[in-house]
Amino acid sequence: MIQKRKGIITKLTGNMAVAEVDGFIVQNEVAYIIHGEERLKSEVIRVRGRFAEMQVFEYTRGIRIGDEAEFTEELLSVELGPGLLGQIFDGLQNPLPELAKKCGFFLKRGAYLEPLDPKREWEFTPTAKEGDRARAGDKLGFAPEMIFKHYALVPFALKGSLDVVKIAKRGKYNVKQPIAELKDADGKRHNVFLSQTWPVKIPIKVYAEKLKPATPLVTKMRLIDSLFPVAAGGTYCIPGPFGAGKTVLQQLTSRHAEVDIVIIAACGERAGEVVETLKTFPELTDPKTGRPLSDRTVIICNTSSMPVAARESSVYTAVTIAEYYRQMGLNVLLLADSTSRWAQAMREMSGRLEEIPGEEAFPAYLESRIASFYERAGIVRLNDGSIGSVTIGGTVSPAGGNFEEPVTQATLKVVGAFHGLSRERSDARRYPAIDPLISWSKYKSFIDERQMRRGHQILRKGHDVAQMMKVVGEEGTPLGDYIEYLKGEFFDSVYLQQNAFDSVDEATPAERQKYIFDFIYKNILEANFSLDDKAGALHFFQSLRQLFRGWNSAAWGTSEFKKIETEISSAISQRAASKKETGHV
Amino acid sequence: MYKIYANISQIAGDVITVEAEGIGYMEIAEVSTQAGISLAQVIRLDGKKVYLQVFAGSRGISTGDKVRFLGHSMRIASGEDLLGRIFNGSGFPLDKGPHLADNLIDIGTPAVNPVKRIIPNKMIRTGIPMIDVFNSLVVSQKLPIFSIAGEPYNELMARIAIQAEVDIIILGGMGLKYDDYLFFRDALEAKGALGRSIFFIHTAADPTVECLLVPDICLAVAENFALAGKRVLVLLTDMTNFSDALKEIAITMEQVPSNRGYPGDLYSQLASRYEKAVDFEGAGSITMLAATTMPGDDVTHPVPDNTGYITEGQFYLKGGVIEPFGSLSRLKQQVNGKTRDDHRTIMDTMIQLFASYRETLEKRSMGFQMSSWDNKLLKYGGLFEREMMSLEANIPLEKALDRGWEIMGECFTPEETGIKRSMIERFWGKS
Known part of the structure; x- marks a missing residue:
């Protein structure tokens, strides 16, 4: 057993803490600040000599110089497996309904719960046989989750071709019980479970090839589908001043879009809007399946009053879950509202790190971060030939409603469709307030x-x-x-x-x-x-x-x-x- | 058991630096100076150096003055004893009443778990047609009044407070003119509402930084009441002063400014206050009205701009009336489907026609000939401004809707309004 590396807090401003560490430090590893009974999750974001600079995912009130920090060597990760659908998570994948049962009205800091219920059993049916060969991302069997077949996938981190040494019989298993054993080229054996963990900031790329987005994704909004269409596996953005109807547009899309799964990332926005989604979706019926809309939805919410560093991670948590379901051959739509809040979270952190600011004090790496986020969308052919897609639609909240600002401009460079909302249209009560004179789309519509x-x-x-x-x-x-x-x-x-x-x-x-x-x-x-x-x-x-x-x-x-x-x-x-x-x- | 330090090593702006150990982030200290005692809050820890923002300002602080750390973050008394009382921005009594130290609660508590909120669904009737008909106010809404100096925003807030059905009114004044404070006091007293009100007043004469605590104090007290099942209305005036105080501290702390000198976390700072508005599942609620004055009447100024992205709409008070354009209640849809069947139709149609009226006005001012359609619009616009927009109007929602049909009937034929035929058949000429 390796001894846990420890550090001592030497500096604290807002949600940035610096710890002097005894031993090596891994960039982006997760650390916990220990304050009395509380353990506050943090991520190392810069290393200077023996000092680890960390963003703390919780409020830092009361933390003292001299408090201890524990380093884990693990990157910030999410747990992927059956039970995600219908769930409501915070930016760090804490299930909020369970948290409410445990902690009541308020989000208690330092309370971390299992994202997937470890006791719940799933009806597993194997599809692979002992002696089969498999690669990372291949399907070994499935368990029904809502209306979908939730496939047990070979862990994405495994390399090369593996032998299926053991596979579980049909039966009930929870996410912690092994359902298969694989042997890699070096003879090392790996247990496979119904769930696996994956670092959120690294794209899941265990598919055969990425294809060109060509099929329209029907949102049932006439203005979008007929004039400025979105493609399955494509990307689009909705910039607009406040009050122009970005969120209403996202909510309507989340209800009506013709996709298998919708992931809603409520990032730094109003809690009230999330409440509306999470309270109404269980009662709304999906016309396609006849089941409640919540059955096909995962909500990741980090509302504006929740700690800002977790806001940054929430969009990554959301896109990782989207990529996971894509690996099952499903069409996933990720709606991120709003990417500007995510960018602002980066700006706040950059300011605390005293980095040299770019335009409007945003960090210089803003553009590349936005680009690499949208690049995680795509329609892919999996190893078994089936097709899955992740479509990303992000809202942008430009300061002053001015589209010249850095976040809008960086986003426009990388998306395939632009739905610009205008104040004039919303003032005149023309909804959706997408301005047809400034918007564009590179995708093909079903209209002649x-x-x-x-x-x-x-x-x-x-x-x-x-x-x-x-x-x-x-x-x-x-x-x-x-x-x-x-x-x-x-x-x-x-x-x-x-x-x-x-x-x-x-x-x-x-x-x-x-x-x-x-x-x-x-x-x-x-x-x-x-x-x-x-x-x-x-x-x-x-x-x-x-x-x-x-x-x-x-x-x-x-x-x-x-x-x-x-x-x-x-x-x-x-x-x-x-x-x-x-x-x- | 308090730790006392007397080695202030730096005074810059309203921030002092003390060498101390074992101090927690955000902890409160008392600084004793020749002028008296002021509260201060820890805003940065760096090794042994502790940075504190001094709420009474740093003027007159000597490097030899004593700093006494209280071992906890900011707390405030709560409960029924506060009703009818008036306090300053740090929670000390401004009236003749006793200092309260019972039921102390922390300010700036964590966020509410979204799953413990309920969807807002109760309308607050104000008797103002521009609000009730066009932008209904809803319990648990957070709504700023965008305005400029000289507009009657405090009067509007006081009027809503008096007419709204709430259990408790909490007023937080930031940089409030003394006259305005007296106005609020007298207005509430005249209507017998002072006994269910609590005032936390930071006046324009007090040190700027002292207003930083006002929203948190108000909302902590409000939250305490709401958890006990009360319906609380919080009035905050003026949040631009609060933002300016944030700016001052940020610049003193040498933070990189993002936009017009405001700190990059202005959005998060404002949001953590506004998001306290809530309707608790199985308990009370907090509704918030806040005045935001716009420097230079510029809605793209960082304060109104960030506010607009956080709040659930805004009332745009201009020329003494609530402007139909720019004003918005995002929660109106939660309640206006349940009032009367024609509510939404009236709301949409009258505004669309009013937009056409504004275009016609523009055309007329450029000297173009007025068509018969233009003349109809001009007549309509005049009636609308006089009977719906004026803040003098004080009529119940149903009367206002009836009046809406009448005004349209006086000016247009049914198909000119663009209203669906089924609605026309039910309501046209019936009121």
């Missing part, structure tokens, strides 16, 4: 490309005319331009905007999106109307808008849906013009 281009074009044109009208006035605008402007406004208000409080309108499946987009494209965007003057045109589009709003809240395929469609068609045909009457395109 020509139609989609026309959608973008009419929005730009409508905006240009609106700008022009501010200068020359409505009376100075030609009727043709004015109609283009009205078309743009119409498309925006009935297609891009979605009422999150209408049970039908809040989520539009791909099939319906294609149908409606096609309808609008053919009958309105590309159509010519015989309208005599601007007042008449305005009135026509206003009444169309009212009909469409009703259509949006009519359920797909119902008689009401068909009835309104007929009404709209007849309203349009009354105004339909023969081609030569109007001059515009």
Whole structure:
């Protein structure tokens, strides 16, 4: 047994402590500061001679110079195994419901609980046989977890090809009982359990190859899916000033996105929002499976009043869990809200380390950290040929709503889609407040490309005319331009905007999106109307808008849906013009 | 048993350095100077050097003065005895009452476990249409009032406090003008609310740093009451002064400033206070209203900006009215679906039309001809400003909704409002 290395605290500011260590020090190893009965988790983030500089994951009130620290040589890790789904963890993977049972209303510092219930038994079925060969990440068997097959995977840290020496029979096992024994090339034997630990800051890469994200991930938000799509295995970011609806957008996505598993990383945001998710998800039904939404969700929450260093680790904890489920051939969506808080946590630490500050006092390594985080997304082919993906959507909270700031800029460089929220749109109650004029996506939509281009074009044109009208006035605008402007406004208000409080309108499946987009494209965007003057045109589009709003809240395929469609068609045909009457395109 | 040291080795800004041993981080000490006794708090430990921020300021401190460490972090008396009392920023009585030292509780306690919170679901009725109809206030909400000097934010807070159904009102003043303090006292007294109020007042004349304790003290006392099942409303005015005090200390401690001199942890500092707003599962609640004055009326200034990201919306008080744009209650959806079926429709439609009215105003100011649609909007905007926006309006929610339908009826045809037909059939012309 190796003697535990100890240190003595010599310096303390905020959540940074310095310890003088007796022996070697490992960068990024976990240490515990011992204060009376309490053991406070910390991570070594810089080494200077015999001094280890540590970020403490807890509040440091009362810590004294001379308190002892214990060093573990282990990197900050999470436990991966069955029982993660439906759970609510803090940034260090403490299960919060169990913590509440033990400690009551408040988060007691230094209380660390087992992330996975060690007593709970799982019905294990082996798929590998003795004598099989296996590599890290390969499946040895499975246990049902919620609606999924939770595979027992060869530990990711093992190297090369291994022999399956022993495999457990079908039966009940807890996460601490071995279910297989493997022998590596050197003849060393390794026990395999239903769970394994993995350091959070190192990506899990035990797959055959990483593929190009090409299939759209349907979020059921029309503005996103039709104009600025996200791909499975891709990345996107949602920057926006406060109050523009970032979190509501993330919540809607977490409910409706067509994926197997959603990981929500509530990073440095309001506790109230997490509460809403964790109290409503068990009662909401996933339309795809008919089971509660919480069955497919893992929540990692480090709210803004929780210690700041654990905020930094929470996004890594979340992405590691996402990668773990990807190894089972599942499609995982990670929603991080907000990555700016994570960046700020880095800034706070960097300041305490007295590093030379970069722009707005963010550390110089900000960009590379953001890039390597988003790079952990991806769609991969596993060793057995199945496909799994991790999609990352991160919100950014730029200071002053100004997208020129370092976190937004560093994020834009590495993501595949940009959904920029604007204050003007949210002030005008246009939700989602994604500004179609500044947003972009590099991924392919399920909407016909020509139609989609026309959608973008009419929005730009409508905006240009609106700008022009501010200068020359409505009376100075030609009727043709004015109609283009009205078309743009119409498309925006009935297609891009979605009422999150209408049970039908809040989520539009791909099939319906294609149908409606096609309808609008053919009958309105590309159509010519015989309208005599601007007042008449305005009135026509206003009444169309009212009909469409009703259509949006009519359920797909119902008689009401068909009835309104007929009404709209007849309203349009009354105004339909023969081609030569109007001059515009 | 207290440790007393008399070797102050450095005085810089409001931070003093003492050589001492066995001192805990955040511990409280008393510094005895010729001017009296001041509290100080440990903010950095470096070997034997202990850095303390002195709440009464460092003016007049001598290197030979005594520093007495109390062996614990900041504590405050709590419980029913505090009701009706007035204290200063360090918790000492400002009225003629006795010094309280019973039921001492720590300030700055740990965060609440999110699973022990409940989803906010109780509306606080204020009788102000701009709040009740458009941005409902909810129990356990944390909401700042963004404003500039000269606006009636203290009046608005006092009015909400008096009309809201709460058990206890706690007022935390930071850099509060003496007149404003008297205003709060008299306003609450006139409505018989002083007996359920507690004041912690740091006035503009007191040393800046002393206001740093005010939010923590208020919230610790509030939390104590909330755990005992009480509904508490905390008023904090003005959080910009608090942030400026943080800035002062950060700069003294030679921290790298992030934005306009404010420390990089401004967000975390503000959040740890605002996040104390809570509705406990099986106990009481804390609702928070805070004034945030915006230097130069600039909402992108670091203080309002960081605040906006933390709080559950904001009321934007400008020109004596609550601005419909920029004002937001993030929790309104939790309650406005249960009031009356037309609440959300009125809320959305009236604001959308008001946005069009603002555009028309802009057009008119540039001298463009007004179309008939523009004229309708102008009429609507005028009515809206007079009857809904004015803070003089004091009517229950239901009356305000009825009035909303009437105003729209006076100005528009149903389809011009863009309201769904099913709603029009039920409500148009019915009130």
